[in-house]
Amino acid sequence: MKASHLFYPTLREIPSEAEIVSHQLLLRAGFIRRNTAGVYTYLPLARRVLRKIQDIVREEMDRAGGQEIIMPIIQPREIWDKSGRWSLYGDEMFKLGDRHKREFALGPTHEELVTTLVDGEVHSYKELPLLLYQIQNKYRDEIRPRFGLMRGREFIMKDLYSFDVDEAGLDLSYQKMHDAYQRIYNRLKLDYRVVLADSGAIGGNESHEFMVLAASGESEIVYCPLCDYAANVEKAECSPEQTSRDVPESRPLNKVHTPGQRTINDIVDFLGIPKTEQVKTLMYYADGELIAALVRGDRELNEIKLKNILSASDMFMADENTVKEVCGAGFGSLGPVGMKIKVYVDLEVAAMKNFACGANEDDYHYTNVNAGRDFTAKAVVDLRNAVAGDKCPGCEGRLQIMRGIEVGHIFKLGTRYSEAMQAAFLDARGQEQQFVMGCYGIGISRTMAAAVEQNYDENGIIWPLPIAPYQVIIVPVNFNQAVQKDLAEKIYQELTDLGIEVLLDDRDERAGVKFKDADLIGIPLRITIGPKALQENKVEMKKRWEKESFLVNIDETLAMVQSIIGK
Ligand code: ATP
Ligand code: MG
Numbered sequence: 007m008k009a010s011h012l013f014y015p016t017l018r019e020i021p022s023e024a025e026i027v028s029h030q031l032l033l034r035a036g037f038i039r040r041n042t043a044g045v046y047t048y049l050p051l052a053r054r055v056l057r058k059i060q061d062i063v064r065e066e067m068d069r070a071g072g073q074e075i076i077m078p079i080i081q082p083r084e085i086w087d088k089s090g091r092w093s094l095y096g097d098e099m100f101k102l103g104d105r106h107k108r109e110f111a112l113g114p115t116h117e118e119l120v121t122t123l124v125d126g127e128v129h130s131y132k133e134l135p136l137l138l139y140q141i142q143n144k145y146r147d148e149i150r151p152r153f154g155l156m157r158g159r160e161f162i163m164k165d166l167y168s169f170d171v172d173e174a175g176l177d178l179s180y181q182k183m184h185d186a187y188q189r190i191y192n193r194l195k196l197d198y199r200v201v202l203a204d205s206g207a208i209g210g211n212e213s214h215e216f217m218v219l220a221a222s223g224e225s226e227i228v229y230c231p232l233c234d235y236a237a238n239v240e241k242a243e244c245s246p247e248q249t250s251r252d253v254p255e256s257r258p259l260n261k262v263h264t265p266g267q268r269t270i271n272d273i274v275d276f277l278g279i280p281k282t283e284q285v286k287t288l289m290y291y292a293d294g295e296l297i298a299a300l301v302r303g304d305r306e307l308n309e310i311k312l313k314n315i316l317s318a319s320d321m322f323m324a325d326e327n328t329v330k331e332v333c334g335a336g337f338g339s340l341g342p343v344g345m346k347i348k349v350y351v352d353l354e355v356a357a358m359k360n361f362a363c364g365a366n367e368d369d370y371h372y373t374n375v376n377a378g379r380d381f382t383a384k385a386v387v388d389l390r391n392a393v394a395g396d397k398c399p400g401c402e403g404r405l406q407i408m409r410g411i412e413v414g415h416i417f418k419l420g421t422r423y424s425e426a427m428q429a430a431f432l433d434a435r436g437q438e439q440q441f442v443m444g445c446y447g448i449g450i451s452r453t454m455a456a457a458v459e460q461n462y463d464e465n466g467i468i469w470p471l472p473i474a475p476y477q478v479i480i481v482p483v484n485f486n487q488a489v490q491k492d493l494a495e496k497i498y499q500e501l502t503d504l505g506i507e508v509l510l511d512d513r514d515e516r517a518g519v520k521f522k523d524a525d526l527i528g529i530p531l532r533i534t535i536g537p538k539a540l541q542e543n544k545v546e547m548k549k550r551w552e553k554e555s556f557l558v559n560i561d562e563t564l565a566m567v568q569s570i571i572g573k
Contacts, residue, residue, distance in 0.1 A: 007476065009511040009523075013050050015039075016523055026222040028458035029154030031467050035527045044151025044159030048451075051527060054475035054507075055454050056162065060141050062193050062472065063164050063448055070186040072137040072166050077119050079143060083109040085118040089426045094319065100145045100159075112145035117423050117445060120167045124441065125429035131171045131439070134431065135179055139166035141450060155455040156224070156411065162450040169441045171433065176418055176442045180212065183416050183446045187216050191413070194453065195470035197460060199410065201227050202237040204310050205417060212418040216448075217410030220459040227410045228392045232403030239407070240310045242392035243399040246353035257360050257374040259343070264371045268338025270303040273362060273371060285355050285363040285375070287340040289329050292318035296332055297384075298345055300363075301352045305390040315350065315387050339364035343372055348384035351377060356386040411456040412449070419443040461551075467528030468550045476509040477571045479529040483517045483536035490535045493560070497533065497545075500564055506573055525550065531570055533563065 014036035023040070024030040032038045037052035048056060064074065080102075086092035092099075092111075100112040113119065120138060128136060144163045151159045168179035184200070191198045198218045205213035215238055217227055226239035237243070267276045270284050284303030289296060290312065297316070301307045313321045326337050332347065333340060341363035342349045355361070360374040377383060396405045424430065424440040433439045454473075461468045471477065480498055482490040491512075498510045509529060511520045517536070524532050532555075534546040539557055547566065548555035558566045567573075 007507075007509050009509055009520075010513050012509065014527065015049070016526060024154060026153050026156070026459070027462055028156070028222075028455040031458055031462060031526070031528075032154060032455065035467055037527075038155065040154075044148060044157065046155060046158065046160075046451075051475040052454065055457075055469070055473050056450060058473040059194065059450055059453055060162075060164070063141065063190055063450065066186040066190045066193075067137075067139050067164070067166060069189075070137070070182045071135075072139045074140060075138050076140050076142065077113070077116050077123070079113050079145070081111050081113050081116075081119055083111065085122050085427070086111060089118050089121075089423055091118065098146050098148065100147050113142075114144055114146045115445075115447075116140070116165055117167065117419070117443075118427070121423045121427050121429045121441070121443070124167075124169050125424075125427065128169065128431055128441075131431055131433050134169055134171050134441075135175055136169040137166060137179060137182075138169075139164060139446075153222070153224075153455070155451045158451065161452065164448040164450055166446040168444040168446070170443070171431070171439065172442055173420070176420070176444055180416065180418055180444050183444070184214065187414050187416065187446075187448070190448070191216060191218075193472055194457065195472055196413075196453075196457060198413070199227060199229065199236050201229075201410075202241050203415065204238060204241045204314070211420060214416050215412050216414035216416075218413050218453070218456040218460060219408060219410050220456065221409055222459055223409035223411040225410050225412050227408050228396075228405045229408065230398040230400060230403040230405055233398060233401040235398050235400040235403075235405075237392075239391055240308060242396075242405070244353065244388050244390055244392050245397050245399055246357045254359070256376045256379060259375060259380055260373045261365055262371050262373055263369065264339075265369045267369070267371070268336075272338075273303075277362065277371070277373070279362045279373065283358070283361050285341070285358070285361045287342060287345075287364060289324040289333075289337075289340065290321055291324050292316045292321045294320075296324055296328070296347050298340070298342065298347055298349045299352075299389055300342060300349060300355045301390045302354050302358065305352070305354070305393075307352075307389055308391045311387075311389055312350065315385065315389075333366050335364060335366045335368050335370075339366065339368050339370060341365055341372060341375070342377075342381040342383075343375060345381065349381060350389060351383040351386050352389040353386060354390065356383065411452065411459065413453045413456050414446075414448045416446045417444060419445055461528075465522070466526035469528040469530060471530050471571055474507075474528065474530050476507045476529050477573075478506055478531045478533060478567060479509045479511060479524045480533045480535065481511045481517070481520045481524060483534065485512050485514065487537070489540060490537070493540070493545075494535050497535075497563055501567060504564065504568070504573065506567065506571065531567065533567070 016036045017034045021033045038046045141164045170176045203213040203215040228242040229236040281303035288299045356377045362373045365372045394407045421440045430438045482494040501508045532548045544557040
């Protein structure tokens with residue numbers, strides 16, 4: 007490709023709307039343009055990168071036994087009613103109607119559609135397992151579309167669905183996908199971790215996320231430096247540790263006047279009791295029932311864990327007025343003693359001695375509270391977010407935290423959909439059985455952005471070779487000089503003939519501008535043709551990820567390029 011023909015509108019300035027590096031660079035380097043919030047056009051350079059990611063994904067899905075199909079984006083309401091998700095999915099679903107007032111969704115995911123398809127066509131266990139996948143746009147009306155391609159409202163996903171006769175079959179399909187995903191991210195040359203993920207209250211019993219490590223990542227990952235334990239922070243198990251005062255005896259319960267003291271910090275100052283010896287009481291509505299959840303004063307409650315423990319499909323924080331009516335006090339003075347509703351207690355709180363908390367009376371707190379003696383828990387459970395320094399659930403190590411971008415997600419669905427949608431086949435004994443399913447997603451467009459988050463410097467993108475839009479860029483310092491022009495075109499032709507993807511910067515621009523653009527768009531290998539080197543029969547080469555360039559004899563150019571890019 008000649009740069010003079012290539013449509014890559016680069017920008018000198020950092021676009022103000024872009025907060026993270028990948029968003030800034032993909033805009034600046036002319037890869038993407040925003041259409042409306044969370045909706046982008048992919049320009050030619052981006053299209054090439056996406057195609058390479060898709061090719062790798064396709065090869066690995068096919069190798070693992072997947073068969074590619076293309077399902078519709080427009081999905082009728084009826085199939086979503088059948089699974090019960092038309093209302094459950096909520097506002098994240100884009101909905102539309104036709105001229106006959108029938109309702110449809112723009113597919114945010116395809117479990118309903120693929121289950122309907124397979125139920126209609128597959129009747130016998132002999133036709134299983136079946137692994138179907140597609141690569142296609144997905145539509146989700148995200149509350150906060152942001153970070154460019156990271157959280158779009160229209161984005162490209164690979165989604166595969168597995169159908170098996172039983173759990174053992176699902177285990178095999180799941181393992182195949184797990185391995186295929188590892189091969190994919192290895193081939194993409196991204197630094198990633200596979201982490202245990204939350205699989206939600208409904209259905210699934212096992213789930214992993216594939217996280218590309220990056221400081222800008224929206225997900226927090228907990229990992230153990232000593233063993234291979236790694237989990238999404240939402241999922242990471244917390245083992246309790248005795249951290250309370252070294253006072254083994256329970257002291258008598260004591261009610262204290264605490265006028266105007268509402269927060270944990272207020273009580274630290276007012277009563278001199280550290281956060282680690284206080285307990286927070288948080289109030290939630292879970293499927294319409296008001297409940298209380300207790301965590302240590304310095305901890306964060308993990309809403310996902312709570313929701314799973316309650317098996318709630320709908321859960322949100324209660325408002326202060328209702329809480330006051332039911333418990334007799336506002337948010338600043340709540341506590342479990344004398345509370346009439348169900349109280350869920352974090353493991354750590356149950357092990358604490360003589361802690362402080364609200365007294366369910368405004369401006370009063372209790373000190374020396376002890377679980378069991380002063381109140382009864384509905385359940386003692388793991389409710390808090392893991393933090394750095396927690397004990398590893400797998401070994402004696404201490405957990406650490408880092409950030410990641412979720413690029414892939416695999417999920418055992420079991421019979422969640424086949425049961426709701428009555429999708430069944432006949433087993434060897436002629437008995438009807440429900441399909442045992444799994445689903446496996448890869449964010450293709452998000453993976454492109456994640457690759458940039460991991461591969462850039464102050465001058466621009468540094469594409470990993472397997473997904474670079476072009477592998478080589480040839481920059482003649484002055485294209486109007488016949489010697490330079492001829493050599494540039496000759497090398498261009500020879501490399502192209504070898505199947506190497508080359509961009510020739512034939513523009514009538516200053517060398518500095520051309521170098522800047524080459525760095526910005528991140529082409530891995532640059533060949534510069536300039537008068538000085540030419541005098542010695544040489545060209546200059548520079549790897550995008552290294553600082554220094556080096557000279558190569560003209561007649562060794564092809565061999566050198568091949569050895570660098572491994573072709
Ligand atoms: P997230 O927690 O980031 O919202 P999710 O759990 O909703 O992700 P899945 O439904 O598992 O995501 O979708 C599969 C993959 O699709 C994700 O792992 C991610 O890579 C990608 N993805 C999901 N939502 C978006 C989005 N809004 N924009 C771009 N990619 C997305
Ligand atoms: Mg989501």
